[in-house]
Amino acid sequence: MPELLQKETPIELPLPQVVNEAVSSRSNIRSFSITGLFVLAVFYTLYFAADFVLPVALAVLMSLLLLPAVGFLNKKARIPEAIGSALAIAALIVVLAGLASLIYQPAASFLQDLPNHLHQIQGRLTFLSASLKQAGHASDQVQQLMGSNQVSTTIVTLKGPGVLQMLFSQTPLFLAKLIVVIILTYFLLAHQESFLLKAVKAVPTFQDKRRVVDIAKEIETSIARYLLSVTLLNLSLGACVGIGLALLGLSNALMWGVAIFLLNYIPFIGAVAGISLVAIASLIQFENIGYACLAPLLYLALNALESNFVTPNILGRWMTLNPVGIFLSFLFWGWLWGVPGMLLAVPILAIIKIFCDRVDGLSQLGEFLGD
Numbered sequence: 001m002p003e004l005l006q007k008e009t010p011i012e013l014p015l016p017q018v019v020n021e022a023v024s025s026r027s028n029i030r031s032f033s034i035t036g037l038f039v040l041a042v043f044y045t046l047y048f049a050a051d052f053v054l055p056v057a058l059a060v061l062m063s064l065l066l067l068p069a070v071g072f073l074n075k076k077a078r079i080p081e082a083i084g085s086a087l088a089i090a091a092l093i094v095v096l097a098g099l100a101s102l103i104y105q106p107a108a109s110f111l112q113d114l115p116n117h118l119h120q121i122q123g124r125l126t127f128l129s130a131s132l133k134q135a136g137h138a139s140d141q142v143q144q145l146m147g148s149n150q151v152s153t154t155i156v157t158l159k160g161p162g163v164l165q166m167l168f169s170q171t172p173l174f175l176a177k178l179i180v181v182i183i184l185t186y187f188l189l190a191h192q193e194s195f196l197l198k199a200v201k202a203v204p205t206f207q208d209k210r211r212v213v214d215i216a217k218e219i220e221t222s223i224a225r226y227l228l229s230v231t232l233l234n235l236s237l238g239a240c241v242g243i244g245l246a247l248l249g250l251s252n253a254l255m256w257g258v259a260i261f262l263l264n265y266i267p268f269i270g271a272v273a274g275i276s277l278v279a280i281a282s283l284i285q286f287e288n289i290g291y292a293c294l295a296p297l298l299y300l301a302l303n304a305l306e307s308n309f310v311t312p313n314i315l316g317r318w319m320t321l322n323p324v325g326i327f328l329s330f331l332f333w334g335w336l337w338g339v340p341g342m343l344l345a346v347p348i349l350a351i352i353k354i355f356c357d358r359v360d361g362l363s364q365l366g367e368f369l370g371d
Contacts, residue, residue: 047336054337055177057344059184063192064347065227066092067220070189085189089182099258106255110281215358222354223347229314234264237306244298250282260299266342267330271303325349325369 046053066088073084188195196216200209242257250256256278263270279296286292329349333341349369356366 043336050337051177054340055180056184057348058340059181059188061223061227061344061347062092062181062185063188064220064223065231066185066189067192067224068228081192082190085186088189089186093182099262103255103258106252107259110252110255114280211358215355218354218358219351223350226347226350230265230311233306233311233314234261237261237264237302240302241299244302245278245295248295248298249286250278250295251285252281256281264303266339267326267346269334269342271307275299275303321346321349321353322369 066085069088069091070081070084073079073087074081077084079087196213199212199216203209203212238257238259238261241260242253245256246253259277260274263274266273275296278299279293282292282295283289326346326349330342330345333345333348335341337344353366353369356362356369
């Protein structure tokens with residue numbers, strides 16, 4: 001029986017196909033490893049070159065904020081971009097200087113007198129201190145029952161410099177960086193078209209040239225619109241909270257309105273810091289605890305309304321970003337660059353999303369960053 005004599009032979013892949021699959025798998029692993037090392041090197045460079053990279057990033061952000069004003073002066077008033085850029089930067093400096101003059105004196109006196117008012121706040125929160133003392137007494141009893149041995153230690157506290165002294169010590173470095181940012185912003189605004197032309201000439205194919213132009217125009221339009229919208233929203237929030245605090249009788253309501261306007265540029269942390277400061281000021285001024293809580297509660301309610309309803313409805317139509325991505329971007333850039341990184345977190349995330357949406361290989365990442 002010939003069929004019984006036949007032996008079953010295993011199916012084997014051709015040797016070239018096996019070799020190609022092994023080489024392809026090893027190539028993918030190597031490519032992933034190289035990409036990971038490149039990303040780590042970029043982050044390492046951004047961290048240690050912050051003194052150089054951060055002014056450049058702030059200048060780019062300011063140029064995108066002032067770009068609509070320069071375009072308006074060029075198209076409507078026929079003012080050249082070089083002169084229009086200088087006028088726009090001068091107007092921004094005047095506005096910022098005016099805001100600083102409004103809040104500097106009351107803010108300096110508030111920060112200087114804050115340590116002297118801490119005992120006053122503590123006296124008005126006696127019910128909390130009594131609860132804390134009871135909790136501490138209960139904790140001591142638990143430790144005694146557990147037989148814990150306590151070793152008496154002497155605590156030495158060193159009094160460091162005050163807040164104003166620390167600010168003044170950092171003033172020369174801050175002014176130097178500010179001058180660099182202003183000069184670089186002017187050149188970016190005055191020569192934006194030439195920079196775009198050079199970028200277009202650097203890519204070889206017509207499709208890539210068109211893609212570069214589309215990405216640049218979308219970044220300019222989206223980020224400029226985002227910064228302008230956020231500025232108007234923060235201004236509205238600061239005005240509403242300032243008027244509400246003035247109606248409640250809190251002193252320096254104008255200072256608090258300007259401070260809230262500036263703090264709201266920092267996601268999450270800005271609102272928490274503003275509410276805490278308003279609560280401290282209200283506890284210092286008002287003896288009634290219930291009435292003192294009205295000011296921070298008003299701020300909290302208006303901030304919740306702005307962040308959960310107004311801002312998503314205005315920005316969500318043309319810039320949809322994943323809230324998880326925003327929070328992670330805020331944490332990462334805040335860790336990397338501090339407060340300036342917090343200011344740049346959302347614009348950087350928006351730029352990355354726009355770039356990923358236009359590049360075929362990164363479209364999945366752009367989809368993840370979207371809402």
